[in-house]
Amino acid sequence: MPHLRTLRPPPPAAVPSPAASCRAPVWPGRSEWLLMSVVPLTRRNIGPLLQNRNFLILWGAQGISQVGQNMLNYLVIVLVEQLTGSSTQTGLAILSFLIPGVLLSGIAGVIVDRSDKRTLLITTTLFRAATASAYFVYLLRHDWPVGVLVLVIDLATLLRTCVNQFFWPAENAAIPLVVPSEHFFVVNTLLGISTNIFTVLGFLLLGPFLLKLFGTRTVLGIIIVLYLAAAAMLALLPRRSPTLGRNGNGLRSRNGSPREMFAQAIRVLRSEVHESWRLIRRDRAITVSIVYSSVIQALTLMVGTLAPGYAVRVLGERPEDAFVVILPAGLGMFLGFLLVGPASSRHRWQQLINRTMLLCGVVLLALAGTPLVARLNAPALPQGARAVLWMSIAWSFLLGVTNPFITVPTQTVLQHRTPAEAYGRIFANRQLLANIASIFPILLAGAMADLLGIVWVLGGIGCLTIALSAFGTLYLKPVVPHPEPEREGAAP
Template structure:
């Protein structure tokens, strides 16, 4: 029976496999297009402030609609929602190509920001529709494995799309070619979704005001639970900060490549692709060996290491004698590799802790609080960082961010090690015993 719960057994389910392929394409496209949008704005404006507006355009819909989307999906056909989400985004992506040929100046920028907002709003409905489709396609015995694969893919497509695939598309195909490829990915994802069985929607007659009240009550309940549990609060703080830092680094990557390293915006892949490699490699290592250690200890150590690495990124922006003997680009590539590895050391244990410490009936609300908080924190920070980067330079902004992160790291690490003293050490003996007791079944 244990073998029946493996990833291979889940993937052999044809309907789940088709849905999984659609998820890979759709979410790689969704995350990848953000990099293309940022490079486009850097090329058009050479302004980090404008890039902050772009990030606001694709982040704000998550704040406004993520919770509403989850409730709406409960009342509609999941298959129709996924088809509509992917199909409509084919047209929004093609719109970029059309307006780049026909418009210029401020009118072009305004249309780009508007299309980005609309496309992101449409995309908020895909993930909850897919997540709620999984139980309909796999049996109860394989649901845990299917959800694990879903969450692993969710993380993986963020890294692969934003840090590897999109920069490669821009470098090889150019901006218009990258947009065309993203549109094709959405189209193929739509065709894949069309092959899964159609579900029957749960008909609920509810006014808009009643739905908003339901959303608000569920978020309040989730937040009350988070605030009452210190391990979850620490994990949420570190996860939110890491997510914001990832967005910030994606925002400044093209500007960092041009203004700090003297490269072209599309050459940012040469510097920041190692972050994706580091994150993917360490994701495997954490998944393989992380069971031995307490989640809060791993994430706190990763967070502290991340602060040191970011300090190195800031140093690269100053004209120091150091850079006459050490190759700056190679050093930044190494720092990028380390940052990706450290990011996974924060994100994976923190997400796992959120799931483990939350009761099943509140888990969705806790995750909703995380998504809402992550976007609420990221949006003003993106705007401030973007504006300051244009006024005082990217390197000085990074040094300021390092100071803030040092305070957060010191606070959360202190709290985590207090929990360690209560819990009995760095190593998670219970998890190790459970792992070894089941390892013989595989």
């Protein structure tokens, strides 16, 4: 049966291949950036994707595992908030998602590029199911001190995220191998919408509902079953032999002593990691896309760190009802994915990102200022609390709308500009930079929220976001030129 890489059709003869354009250390020309012309998300454009069996398998397995993962993420945050009631501890729990990315992303990217994507996806999904069972320790030893229980939860999350460092690049690298390049924007928009749906379904609907109805033990069992179902679906992908890489050398050698084999593997890893960073440095389109995606991930995680405390300490909700803040953001993201295509077709994508960052900062300031203004106007009236709740829901919804206007364009740029044999390393390095950019802000945001208050920290994050938007507008404007409209009769 054909392997994954052969499923990607070659680019048309009149259009330079993304791999070739990526190797050239020059600015993308007009014809190259026309590869990223925005395709509306219509039934006609989605049709070919729905006829692609391998894409449907990857998409379905992604959806099942994302529902399980988001249910588990919600469970972890709720358990930590219930045990500690501290934004700092919640930040530490989220931080355990990031540390493995800093330590393992470079190695994971090389292994992904030199491994069979199907085998790696199945193996890591099974390991994710195994790591989810580690949270049963919390149930079996609930009489332990709070600090020990929180440490157990953080270590289980750390172990789970170590496995994810190999799963995420493999998943990102497999999608462009089964989808033609002209469908990249549609695929990213479709995956963004479905990811948002699966996040809402797992994190905001099934997670809270099943946790209230059945308890932690049953929720963990359901999560493990979902991971096993995703692995079974991935097994339906066609088999293939592990790729040896561009130089024909794998990470292992059959000749020599174990010490020599280990030394050779280390040399290959170092060479591949250095080559991927050279590729990022010499292609400014990739560089800027990685910077923007890292910033939006750091911003999302900082707000996620503060969301449970905002719901509990500002809105007066219970920890398990933190979804009153997160659910509107998820619905807003769904709308944003529907709007990003038409908006991107009328604006330069980098200009669109800068303006979106500005709007995001303004919304964060409004989210921080709403409780203060409402309480000044009606400090003792019940309707004041209701006004704070509904206005916070509205700002949270608008905050979610802004996310796709950054994530979809940057993801599409990376897919077009990256050679097929370097997908794993580039996406792993993007995750590495995003994790590094997130660690200190998350720790600082949680600690400052406990010290100064959540609304003041949200306001500070809003000011920093506005400053970043201004910096991007003033200093990064010429980084990635937007293609001019194709004139009639002009050469492609």
